[in-house]
Amino acid sequence: MSEQIYVGVDLGGTAIKVGICDAEGKLMHTYEGPTEVPLGPETVINNIEKYVRHIVEESPYDWEQVAGIGTGVAGFTNVKEGIVILAPNVGFKDVPIRSILEERLGKPIKIDNDANVAALGEAWSGAGAGIDHCVCYTLGTGVGGGIIIGGKIVQGFAGLAGELGHMSVIPDLEAIQCGCGQMGCLETVSSATGIIRMAQDAVDRGDRTSLSLVEKLTAKDVIDAAKAGDEVAARIVSRAAFYLGKSMAAIAVTLNPERFIIGGGVSKAGEFLFEQIRETFAKLAPEPVKQGVTIVSAELGNDAGMIGAAGLFLRS
Amino acid sequence: MSEQIYVGVDLGGTAIKVGICDAEGKLMHTYEGPTEVPLGPETVINNIEKYVRHIVEESPYDWEQVAGIGTGVAGFTNVKEGIVILAPNVGFKDVPIRSILEERLGKPIKIDNDANVAALGEAWSGAGAGIDHCVCYTLGTGVGGGIIIGGKIVQGFAGLAGELGHMSVIPDLEAIQCGCGQMGCLETVSSATGIIRMAQDAVDRGDRTSLSLVEKLTAKDVIDAAKAGDEVAARIVSRAAFYLGKSMAAIAVTLNPERFIIGGGVSKAGEFLFEQIRETFAKLAPEPVKQGVTIVSAELGNDAGMIGAAGLFLRS
Numbered sequence: 177m178s179e180q181i182y183v184g185v186d187l188g189g190t191a192i193k194v195g196i197c198d199a200e201g202k203l204m205h206t207y208e209g210p211t212e213v214p215l216g217p218e219t220v221i222n223n224i225e226k227y228v229r230h231i232v233e234e235s236p237y238d239w240e241q242v243a244g245i246g247t248g249v250a251g252f253t254n255v256k257e258g259i260v261i262l263a264p265n266v267g268f269k270d271v272p273i274r275s276i277l278e279e280r281l282g283k284p285i286k287i288d289n290d291a292n293v294a295a296l297g298e299a300w301s302g303a304g305a306g307i308d309h310c311v312c313y314t315l316g317t318g319v320g321g322g323i324i325i326g327g328k329i330v331q332g333f334a335g336l337a338g339e340l341g342h343m344s345v346i347p348d349l350e351a352i353q354c355g356c357g358q359m360g361c362l363e364t365v366s367s368a369t370g371i372i373r374m375a376q377d378a379v380d381r382g383d384r385t386s387l388s389l390v391e392k393l394t395a396k397d398v399i400d401a402a403k404a405g406d407e408v409a410a411r412i413v414s415r416a417a418f419y420l421g422k423s424m425a426a427i428a429v430t431l432n433p434e435r436f437i438i439g440g441g442v443s444k445a446g447e448f449l450f451e452q453i454r455e456t457f458a459k460l461a462p463e464p465v466k467q468g469v470t471i472v473s474a475e476l477g478n479d480a481g482m483i484g485a486a487g488l489f490l491r492s
Numbered sequence: 493m494s495e496q497i498y499v500g501v502d503l504g505g506t507a508i509k510v511g512i513c514d515a516e517g518k519l520m521h522t523y524e525g526p527t528e529v530p531l532g533p534e535t536v537i538n539n540i541e542k543y544v545r546h547i548v549e550e551s552p553y554d555w556e557q558v559a560g561i562g563t564g565v566a567g568f569t570n571v572k573e574g575i576v577i578l579a580p581n582v583g584f585k586d587v588p589i590r591s592i593l594e595e596r597l598g599k600p601i602k603i604d605n606d607a608n609v610a611a612l613g614e615a616w617s618g619a620g621a622g623i624d625h626c627v628c629y630t631l632g633t634g635v636g637g638g639i640i641i642g643g644k645i646v647q648g649f650a651g652l653a654g655e656l657g658h659m660s661v662i663p664d665l666e667a668i669q670c671g672c673g674q675m676g677c678l679e680t681v682s683s684a685t686g687i688i689r690m691a692q693d694a695v696d697r698g699d700r701t702s703l704s705l706v707e708k709l710t711a712k713d714v715i716d717a718a719k720a721g722d723e724v725a726a727r728i729v730s731r732a733a734f735y736l737g738k739s740m741a742a743i744a745v746t747l748n749p750e751r752f753i754i755g756g757g758v759s760k761a762g763e764f765l766f767e768q769i770r771e772t773f774a775k776l777a778p779e780p781v782k783q784g785v786t787i788v789s790a791e792l793g794n795d796a797g798m799i800g801a802a803g804l805f806l807r808s
Contacts, residue, residue, distance in 0.1 A: 460674065
């Protein structure tokens with residue numbers, strides 16, 4: 177029999193990225209086209225179908241070689257039923273995407289949310305390749321996560337495992353309310369949004385910082401200022417790093433993973449951020465569960481979604 | 493073929509409990525004999541062999557029906573290699589118990605630590621029967637734990653998953669050092685030892701409490717006093733309950749389990765304790781991950797170890 181290939185679809189609000197992977201998680205061909213959210217779910221689904229057919233046609237592979245098509249969606253998904261429950265960025269609400277795509281494409285379809293799929297991609301052929309137990313953080317607008325045990329995504333009872341941004345790690349005295357309604361969630365300090373919020377607070381209260389000269393603050397501005405020696409900015413980045421390390425210590429005693437993988441925009445701060453996370457983790461995790469544990473940067477960047485989506489067939 | 497049976501061994505410091513289970517986790521026969529730790533590991537292993545052969549002989553089953561023998565040990569175990577690394581209560585250090593017992597008994601042997609095995613027993617045929625994702629706490633001298641995902645024990649990278657007693661959940665301002673060296677571990681307040689320690693502190697500093705009249709404080713004394721309306725005792729029990737609920741909120745966002753199961757001596761405090769745990773969990777866990785989640789008492793008591801050990805063959 178000829179080699180089987182797996183198609184991964186990363187369904188985002190702006191673009192649909194489609195990739196072809198082999199059985200080892202190697203991304204061999206990619207294609208990207210507009211999602212066209214304003215035209216409605218029907219158009220978005222048509223586009224997925226079109227781009228998937230297109231990439232296979234343009235590739236050296238035959239349609240018969242496609243063993244399955246996985247799709248990662250930024251939103252709440254019901255993995256078992258194959259339904260996108262709510263994905264505001266894509267304009268989907270209760271869309272039974274699996275059955276629709278299965279009928280149109282005549283191939284097995286699997287879906288999952290973007291954080292899980294990105295985690296699986298990294299675990300499969302990125303920073304977690306060869307590692308059975310890893311926990312992935314995505315530091316972006318929020319803090320997302322994905323838990324990989326025995327090489328597979330942990331879904332949880334209601335498909336909500338890996339909501340690491342909502343672990344309450346901040347002491348009451350300094351906690352603020354999170355968008356989720358709870359107090360002291362990790363996301364309130366370790367996301368890009370959290371970093372910008374802390375910086376804006378500092379500027380507003382008149383702290384002496386170079387950030388007060390910046391027109392529209394971004395997390396990158398804060399990180400760059402911190403690296404350049406701005407003390408106020410450095411404290412903010414340290415705080416983001418500290419609570420990440422603290423949450424990892426809690427996860428270490430629960431799951432004893434071998435590797436923590438951190439991706440997303442904020443992770444681009446690089447070693448400046450990672451060293452502080454590792455320091456906190458080393459300080460707060462009990463001796464046995466931190467032995468041999470590594471905290472590393474994600475490697476696949478924006479490809480993680482496509483690769484992980486393709487991996488849903490081999491690793492879930 | 494005749495029905496297969498599974499033997500579970502609960503290897504403790506005082507007694508070795510042996511049970512026969514069917515493939516559904518029903519405990520059908522039990523036998524208990526002394527461990528005889530002072531006579532050395534050789535004698536302890538002889539006893540295991542003797543008791544296992546004895547219970548099968550006395551049962552209506554034939555030796556041929558024994559599909560496997562599982563053993564739970566209070567200590568550090570290397571599950572993959574089948575070695576008890578360190579079990580002070582049993583006097584074992586680097587004992588390759590699996591290969592020894594396999595040679596002597598001519599049956600497949602599996603081992604795991606007592607907390608994992610008890611969790612598996614509860615998940616299989618106790619308070620977690622029919623539940624795929626559950627997290628078990630054992631509140632005894634320390635706080636032990638076991639994580640069951642997809643009906644199976646999560647081991648972690650180094651076999652240390654489920655060390656829930658060492659999750660740091662207590663704010664710095666009120667944290668004390670744990671035996672593990674870290675500050676603020678759950679175990680420092682929610683174990684029997686923690687409850688006794690808090691009560692002794694209260695007595696020593698002259699708090700007005702009925703506990704000052706008790707000769708040698710036990711956790712039961714503190715719980716009974718709390719139930720009887722002693723305010724100092726009530727605060728201590730509330731504190732134990734609060735941090736349990738807080739740790740569950742952290743686990744809920746990480747793993748999204750369906751059920752938390754609490755066993756061990758302290759759990760005998762019953763609804764008085766459970767209501768406070770549920771209240772805290774409901775307050776601290778974000779809405780979606782707490783929906784449908786239950787917090788219940790363990791059901792199997794001391795049988796959990798035997799049943800879970802037998803279950804290692806079907807659920808690991």
